[in-house]
Amino acid sequence: MKLGGMMPARILIAEDEEHIARLIEFKLRKDGWIAQIAPDGGQASSLLKTEDWDLLVLDIMMPVKDGWQVLRELRASAKNAAIPVLMLTAKGRTERLLAQDPAWGRFELLAKPFDPGTLSAHIRALLGEGA
Amino acid sequence: MDFESDEELKKIRDEFIASLAGRRRAFQICLAQVSAGSEPAQLRSILHRLAGAADTFEVKGLGAVAGQLEDQLEKGVAVAKLMDGIALLIDALQWTTENPKEAEAKIQSDPRWVRILTA
Numbered sequence: 001m002k003l004g005g006m007m008p009a010r011i012l013i014a015e016d017e018e019h020i021a022r023l024i025e026f027k028l029r030k031d032g033w034i035a036q037i038a039p040d041g042g043q044a045s046s047l048l049k050t051e052d053w054d055l056l057v058l059d060i061m062m063p064v065k066d067g068w069q070v071l072r073e074l075r076a077s078a079k080n081a082a083i084p085v086l087m088l089t090a091k092g093r094t095e096r097l098l099a100q101d102p103a104w105g106r107f108e109l110l111a112k113p114f115d116p117g118t119l120s121a122h123i124r125a126l127l128g129e130g131a
Numbered sequence: 132m133d134f135e136s137d138e139e140l141k142k143i144r145d146e147f148i149a150s151l152a153g154r155r156r157a158f159q160i161c162l163a164q165v166s167a168g169s170e171p172a173q174l175r176s177i178l179h180r181l182a183g184a185a186d187t188f189e190v191k192g193l194g195a196v197a198g199q200l201e202d203q204l205e206k207g208v209a210v211a212k213l214m215d216g217i218a219l220l221i222d223a224l225q226w227t228t229e230n231p232k233e234a235e236a237k238i239q240s241d242p243r244w245v246r247i248l249t250a
Contacts, residue, residue: 017184019147026139061179090183113186113194116132 009054009127010034014044014070015088016062020112024057027116028123041065045073048080055127056085057119075105084126086119088112132189147188148231154181155224162217165210175204178220185227192235193223199247219243 011033015021021037028035038044042064048056056074060067067087074080085107108122124130134144158177165171178201185194200216210217219241226234238244 017180019143019150020184020187022143023140023187026143061176090179112183113189 008033009129010036010052011055011057011123012036012038012044012047012051012053013057014038014041014062014067015057015059016040017059020059023116024119027119028057031120031123033123041067041070044070048074048083049077053080053083055123056083057088057123058085059088061090071104071107075103081105084108086110086122086126088114134188144188147184148190148228151193151224151228155221155228158224159221162210171204171210174210175201178204190227190231190234192238193220193227196220196223196238196244196247203247215243216247219247 011028013021013024013028013035015024015037016039018039021039025035025037036047038047041062044056044058044062045065047053048070056070058067058070062070065073071085071087074083074085082105085105087107087109088111089109090112106126108126110119110122132140134140154177158174158181161174161177165174178197182194182197182201185191185197196216196219200213200220203213203216204210219238222241223234223238226237
């Protein structure tokens with residue numbers, strides 16, 4: 001949550017696995033952030049274009065558009081080029097190598113299964129918020 | 132994570148467990164399509180989602196079986212060679228639906244589990 005009476009950060013959760021998405025949403029709301037779920041990459045892209053977000057939690061394997069496609073579009077858009085992204089992956093190795101490319105911008109990877117406390121810590125760090 | 136510590140958390144986990152019967156049916160339909168000649172990509176996708184969700188909700192036996200099968204498919208092992216593990220997964224989905232607390236021990240004591248691990 002942002003300090004000093006500012007509005008809480010708005011976080012978009014792009015995750016197609018319904019129950020994981022709800023678990024993330026629950027944790028983020030409990031920590032004071034505003035959270036909304038996009039159940040596939042296509043809907044995530046639409047919501048990124050039409051609304052303002054402070055951070056994107058992005059699953060990699062999703063229908064319609066995968067996480068890398070959403071991220072490419074995000075970085076190519078003037079509106080969202082700088083949004084920090086927390087990518088969720090069950091396949092750590094390949095993505096960790098890809099993540100070394102600075103062209104992807106500001107993002108971190110979090111392997112599934114993750115501890116919800118670790119998820120919040122990553123988000124706080126990406127948002128530049130204190131613990 | 133203690134899913135019993137919060138009513139909402141417990142509800143999400145219970146609903147995940149309740150979803151397993153439908154996932155079992157979807158998996159069986161997909162398996163029939165693959166056996167009839169369809170590409171196994173959809174099967175892999177189901178396994179991927181199941182493994183990720185089961186591990187997240189600490190349904191570990193089921194997550195481990197799904198993860199092992201997904202890894203084997205990713206390595207290019209033919210579905211026909213994984214039928215032993217697939218049968219275990221279908222049983223594991225049933226066992227977890229019926230009694231999630233006992234399912235993990237049941238899966239790990241099943242001889243098919245050892246065969247999957249050593250495949």
